[in-house]
Amino acid sequence: MSTRITQRELETYLWGAAIVLRGLIDAGDYKQYIFPLVFLKRISDVYDEEHAAALAVYEDETLADLPENHRFAIPDGCHWDDIRAVTHNIGTELLHAMRAIEKANPDTLPGVFGDGDWGNKDLLPDSTLADLIEHFSTKTLTIANLPEDELGNGYEYLIKKFADDSGHTAQEFYTNRTLVHLMTMMLEPQPGESVYDPTCGTGGMLISTAAELKRQGKEWRNLRLYGQELNYGTSAIARMNLFLHGITDGHIAHGDTLSRPAFLSAKGNLETFDVVLANPPYSIKAWNRALFARDPYGRNVWGVPPQGRADYAFFQHIAKSLDPETGRAAILFPHGVLFRREEAALREALVKSDLIECVLGLGAGLFYNSPMEAVVVTLRATKPAEHKGKVLFINAVNEVAREQAQSFLRDSHQQKILDAYRGFADIDHFAAVATLDQIAEKGSSLAIPLYVDGVNATDDGEKVDVEEAVASWRSAASASDAAIADVLALVRAEVTA
Structure with a gap:
């Protein structure tokens, strides 16, 4: 028995x-x-x-x-x-x-x-x-x-244990679940909506939307869940994960989202979704930039990102995947996307699109097995009239707990952030609303210290990620070298003339 x-x-x-x-x-x-x-x-x-x-x-x-x-x-x-x-x-x-x-x-x-x-x-x-x-x-x-809920929870436990055991490579298939829950609550998925994760790993973000509706006592079985994952083994785990959580209407595709997006409309355009949740791979260098430059799906509307960082390629893919009426997204990024000089033109176009709703700076350690501070950027295809032409900045760098070498968000942290997000108003030393004109005046930088009083550069993560700092320095040095070379060439031309 x-x-x-x-x-x-x-x-x-x-x-x-x-x-x-x-x-x-x-x-x-x-x-x-x-x-x-x-x-x-x-x-x-x-x-x-x-x-x-x-x-x-x-x-x-x-x-x-x-x-x-x-x-x-x-x-x-x-x-x-x-x-x-x-x-x-x-x-x-x-x-x-x-x-x-x-x-x-x-x-x-x-x-x-x-x-x-x-x-x-x-x-x-x-x-x-x-x-x-x-x-x-x-x-x-x-x-x-x-029951399915309990087996699903056990499955998530095992995913986390494997992440702990395998070290830094875990970021590709595991995202801090308390952060995923916050991102889900920010977007408020509703019964019957379509939810998409373009880099879905083991499917945790997709499952979180069903879990949130279930928690609220709402119908969750009619959510339409879509994910794509580059790693074949991980995409198989995602499909098993959905089944073991009792989710039958799940669609997990294997493949490269940037070069071969899996979900297309009958006309061959990118499919669009009500909700997009994503934790794209951080600043990947091995991607097909040349193909993206002539992208058949029109995803390069802001421009073509540098070869060394594909972040804005994923950014544009997600923007293009939003339903034009209901679409909203929450994307986990490293802070560098907010201020890196090599992406300045892309960021300026992003700001002008008026898709950005909120820039949320988070504390250290919420990227798996990394001390780097994270940022969540939310996009909304159709903003409420009172939010149009504006962006909310939230500095939640101190809203994080750390126990047994693990960082996470307590319920109180999540609620404080949610209240600020939903309030869309200035809060001393915590949140600020800026107009697109004000952002343009600051060179279209989205760095949080420029907008929220009392936040210094270290709080914004610039000094946490050494690779980011070195890359920015090299970019600036390269630009200076190029400018000096131009001046010297001009002087030589005048002398020979």
Whole structure:
């Protein structure tokens, strides 16, 4: 007889699988082996649960196996129990079962198990896989034992634990959940709306919108969730994550959002969305700038970003992805996007577009495993009349808590920021409203100390990120060198004349 699984038991059970793998494979690779096994175990146990419920009604095994009684099809020989019975070439059999399940569920599960190297016995010998399978077989993951919310929470716990274990690379697939919750509350997603994350990682931002509606007692199942993720294994985890949270209308695409955006309208234009939440990769250098310069989707309306920093390419992609009436976005960026000289022309065009609603400066440590201070920029396609031609700046650098080497936002921090955001008014030493003309007078810089009294440069993060500071210095030095060269060339020309 199976029993209800507590959250603590679930966390111990999930992390126990990582202990089996420790020392055998790199910590950064845990996720591409453990998550698929959890998912296979879950859908197998739920299939059995559905079968038992149907059998109680029909009293016939054949009828109980009909597809309409099951959320997912599991072909013969591909159930967890079938895999558990295998003793040789376990990885090969696992891979066969996963691919067969994907093929049997073409509308929902293609590619969901990722691309782990299951057949590599040097990496995963039969003994290790047998230990993993036996470990996961110790609990029954039915919905009765483990409702979707609770399994989803356990999944998020495991994502964070893997992030902790794998170090700085974690930023690509994990964003501080208290910050995600704040960004979600700022945008106030509503039932039936479309939500998009162009760099979705494991899908946490998308899931947060459903969780927020659920928390408010509103209908959440009719949210339409869309995400794209460059890393194939991470995109597979995102799809599993949505399923395990009970979200069926989720669309996760694999690929490069800048060079090959996945969501297009019937006319071949970018699809537009009501809500966009994003934590784009920070200042990537390896991107196709030449293609973006002649972008077929018209995303380069503000200009073409420098090769060394793709931030404004993502910025423009998000702006272009907003529904022209309802569209609103919250984007997590490093502070440099507010003031870097090499992006001055792009920033001037951004300001003139009157899309920026709020620039929110946050405390240190909310970027995963980084001391750098973060900034959230919100965009709104159609501002209220009283907000048009204005931008709200909030200095929340002190609204952060730190415990056990982790930074996070308490409920009180979130509420203070939300009140200021919704109030859209000056608050001494905390918030200020500036007109577009006032911003233009400051060279279109969006650096928070220029607008909020009592904020110094270190609060704005300029001195926290050494790479930013060096890049700005090099940019300025390069500009000076170019200007001196121009003057010398002019002098030489006059002398020879």
